[in-house]
Amino acid sequence: MKRKNGLAAVPEVNIRQMRLEDMPRVFKIGQQLFTPERWPTLYRAWDEYEITELYGTDDEFCLVAETERGRVVGFALGAMMQKPQSAWRYGWLLWLGVAPHYAGRGIGGRLVHHITERFIEHGARMMLVDTDEENTEALEFFRQQGFGHEVRHIYLSKNFVHHPHYRAWRAAKQRARARRRRRVLTSQVVRGNAARAKLQRRRHH
Numbered sequence: 001m002k003r004k005n006g007l008a009a010v011p012e013v014n015i016r017q018m019r020l021e022d023m024p025r026v027f028k029i030g031q032q033l034f035t036p037e038r039w040p041t042l043y044r045a046w047d048e049y050e051i052t053e054l055y056g057t058d059d060e061f062c063l064v065a066e067t068e069r070g071r072v073v074g075f076a077l078g079a080m081m082q083k084p085q086s087a088w089r090y091g092w093l094l095w096l097g098v099a100p101h102y103a104g105r106g107i108g109g110r111l112v113h114h115i116t117e118r119f120i121e122h123g124a125r126m127m128l129v130d131t132d133e134e135n136t137e138a139l140e141f142f143r144q145q146g147f148g149h150e151v152r153h154i155y156l157s158k159n160f161v162h163h164p165h166y167r168a169w170r171a172a173k174q175r176a177r178a179r180r181r182r183r184v185l186t187s188q189v190v191r192g193n194a195a196r197a198k199l200q201r202r203r204h205h
């Protein structure tokens with residue numbers, strides 16, 4: 001079946017909960033999509049910790065799209081949030097990605113559909129997504145999925161390089177690393193000496 005954009009839909013793609021063994025593949029797809037060069041102002045960083053943390057705390061909101069052949073080609077990672085001093089719960093779709101080769105075939109839409117159902121089943125009254133404002137494709141996609149009420153945020157940042165606490169923390173870390181290296185070297189020397197002594201003893205016999 002062909003879609004409006006002429007690409008064939010992929011009906012055999014199954015959406016299921018992410019498993020531990022999917023993580024390397026999910027990480028790899030994200031690496032292709034969320035590069036700092038592509039989205040320099042994206043305030044969240046795509047790294048292994050992001051996936052493992054979400055999987056550890058909110059695994060029911062970690063979904064993958066898998067082809068019939070068992071290849072993971074997309075993911076949706078979210079979390080359930082609660083506003084402070086409010087009974088309102090909302091679902092936050094933090095990361096959504098479809099491998100470039102599979103884009104435009106309805107997989108992103110299906111991932112959003114499934115994670116929406118999960119949020120609702122867990123008591124969410126609304127859903128939040130955010131993306132870089134220059135990511136026009138994703139904005140179009142989300143609008144098409146029924147998202148609106150767009151609010152612009154300003155993110156400010158501060159580099160810690162000159163912060164005294166950061167400098168002290170880095171120096172302590174470097175000292176600890178140097179101590180560890182010295183310990184390893186000493187133990188190698190001790191082991192080397194012991195081996196030499198053993199060899200000499202053997203020669204004397």
Ligand SMILES: CC(C)(COP(=O)(O)OP(=O)(O)OC[C@H]1O[C@@H](n2cnc3c(N)ncnc32)[C@H](O)[C@@H]1OP(=O)(O)O)[C@@H](O)C(=O)NCCC(=O)NCCS
Binds near residue numbers: 005094095099109141
């Ligand atoms: C955004 C993304 C998840 C969409 O997934 P997808 O599988 O390609 O999307 P779908 O095929 O389900 O598209 C559904 C609809 O969204 C719209 N859409 C999707 N991609 C679009 C694009 N590049 N430009 C304009 N509209 C687009 C279309 O209206 C489409 O419906 P149609 O094909 O019937 O016209 C995917 O392109 C992606 O991984 N992008 C990079 C990562 C990213 O920006 N993630 C979102 C922020 S975390």
